[in-house]
Amino acid sequence: MKKKEIIDHISTWLKDYCERSRTNGFVIGISGGIDSAVTSTLCAMTGKRLIVLNLPIKQHQNEYYRSVEHIEWLKKNFKNVESETVELSDIFKGFEKDLPDSIQDFLTMANVRSRVRMITLYAFASHHKLLVAGTGNKIEDFGIGFFTKYGDGGVDLSPIADLTKSEVYALAAELNIVESIQKARPTDGLYADDRTDEDQIGATYPELEWAMDHIENNKTEPLNDRQKMVMEIYKSRNRANKHKMEPIPVCIIPKELK
Numbered sequence: 001m002k003k004k005e006i007i008d009h010i011s012t013w014l015k016d017y018c019e020r021s022r023t024n025g026f027v028i029g030i031s032g033g034i035d036s037a038v039t040s041t042l043c044a045m046t047g048k049r050l051i052v053l054n055l056p057i058k059q060h061q062n063e064y065y066r067s068v069e070h071i072e073w074l075k076k077n078f079k080n081v082e083s084e085t086v087e088l089s090d091i092f093k094g095f096e097k098d099l100p101d102s103i104q105d106f107l108t109m110a111n112v113r114s115r116v117r118m119i120t121l122y123a124f125a126s127h128h129k130l131l132v133a134g135t136g137n138k139i140e141d142f143g144i145g146f147f148t149k150y151g152d153g154g155v156d157l158s159p160i161a162d163l164t165k166s167e168v169y170a171l172a173a174e175l176n177i178v179e180s181i182q183k184a185r186p187t188d189g190l191y192a193d194d195r196t197d198e199d200q201i202g203a204t205y206p207e208l209e210w211a212m213d214h215i216e217n218n219k220t221e222p223l224n225d226r227q228k229m230v231m232e233i234y235k236s237r238n239r240a241n242k243h244k245m246e247p248i249p250v251c252i253i254p255k256e257l258k
Contacts, residue, residue, distance in 0.1 A: 001167060003174040006163075006167075006171065007042065007045070007174060010159050010160070011046050013159070014026070014042060014046050014157070014159055015047070015048060017131075017157055018046065021131065023129050023130055023131050024049050024128060024129045024130055025043075025046075025048035025049030025050055025051070025128075025130050025131070026046075026048060026050050026131050026132075026133045027050070027051045027052075027053065027124045027125050027131070027132055028040045028043060028051075028052055028053070028121075028132070028133045028135065029052075029053050029054075029117055029120075029121055029135075029152075030052050030067045030070055030071055031063065031135070031188075031189045032062070032063040032064065032065070032067040032070070032184070032189065033063075033066075033135075033181065033184065033186060033187065033188075033189065034165075034168055034169060034172050034177070034181055034182065034184070034186065035135040035136070035137055035168055036070075036135045037070050037172060037177045037178070037181045038160060038168050038171050038172050038175065038177060039133055039134070039135045039159050039160055040052050040070070040074060040133070041074065043133050044074055044077075044078040044081050045078075047080055048080065049082070050074075050078070050080055050081045050082070051082050051083070051084065051130065052071050052082070052083045053084050053085070053120065053121065053124065054067045054068065054071060054083070054084070054085040054086070055085075055086055055088055055117045055120055055121075056085070056087055056089065057088045057089050057113045058089050058092065059189065060191075060193065060194045062184070062194060063187065063189050063194075066178075066180050066181050066184060069178050069180060069181070070177070070178055070181055071083045073177075086120055088113075088116050088117065088120065091116055092112065092116055095109075095116075096109070099112075106191070110188075110190035110191055111148045111149075111151055111190075113190050114147075114148035114151025114152050115150055115151045115154075117151065117152070118150060118151050118152065118154040125156070131156040132154070132155045132156045132157075133155065133156070133157060133159060134152070134155030134156075134157065134159070135152065135160065136155075136158055136160070136161050137160055137161065137163055137164060137165050137167075137168050138161060138163055138164050138165075138212075139164055139165055139205055139208050139209060139212065140165075141153075141158065141161045142161070142245055143208060143212045143234065143237075144201065144233075144234060144237035144238055144241060145237060145238065145240070145242070145244040145245050146188070146197070146201065147244065148190075149243075149244050152188075153244060164209045164212075165186065165205035165206075165208075165209065166205065166206060166209060169182070185197075185198070186198070186205065188200070201233065201237070202233050203229075203234070207230045208230070208233075210227075210230070211230050211231050211233075211234035211235075214231070215234075215235075
C-alpha cells in the first residue's frame with residue numbers, strides 16, 4: 001500500500017472537487033474515531049477552509065475527549081482549521097419527549113442522533129458554503145451498510161469510501177493521528193454507553209474485510225466454523241442494508257400513460 005501517494009491523491013481529489021463545485025471548503029463532524037480523524041486531516045491538507053464540529057449528544061466521555069484531542073491537534077498543525085462545539089443533547093431530549101414511547105427502541109433513537117448531527121452539519125455547510133465530508137469506509141458504505149440513511153450517510157462527498165478499515169488505520173499511522181484514536185476500538189458513538197462496532201456487528205473489521213474479499217474474488221476454499229459465521233453476518237447485513245447502498249428507486253411512468 002503506497003500510503004503517501006494515497007494521501008496525496010485523496011487530498012488533491014478533495015481540493016479539485018471543492019474548486020469545481022465553487023465552494024469554500026469542508027465541514028466535518030469529529031466523533032473521536034479513526035475515520036473522522038483521517039478524513040478531517042485529509043481535508044485540512046487541501047489548504048481550503050475546514051470547520052470541524054464536536055457534536056455531543058449524551059456522549060460517552062472517552063469519545064468526547066478523543067474528539068477534543070484530535071481537534072486541538074488539527075488546529076495546531078493546520079492554520080485553515082476552525083472548530084465549534086454544538087451541544088445537541090437538549091435537541092435530542094426534545095425528540096425523546098415528543099416521539100411516542102412505542103417507537104423509541106434503541107436503534108431508532110440511535111438513528112435520530114445521527115440525523116440530528118447531519119442537520120447541524122448542513123446548517124454550517126449552507127451558511128458558509130462548504131461541502132459536508134463523509135467519513136464512511138468501504139466496509140461500512142458498500143459492504144454491510146453500517147451507517148444511518150440520511151444521518152452519517154447524508155454527505156456531499158466520500159473521501160475514504162474506497163478504503164477498508166485496515167487501510168484507514170494505515171493512513172492514520174502515516175498521518176501521525178493522535179495515539180488515543182489510533183488505539184481506540186471502533187465505535188459509532190450513537191449510544192450513551194461505550195459499545196463498540198464489534199459488539200453491535202458480531203465480527204471485527206478485518207474479518208468483514210476478509211468476507212468482502214472472499215466474495216468479490218469468488219474464492220472457493222473451505223471455511224472453518226468462525227469463517228462461516230462471519231460470512232453469514234456479512235451476507236445478512238449486506239442483504240438487509242441494500243436499500244442504503246443502492247440509488248433510491250424511482251417509479252418510471254410509461255410514456256403511454258403520460
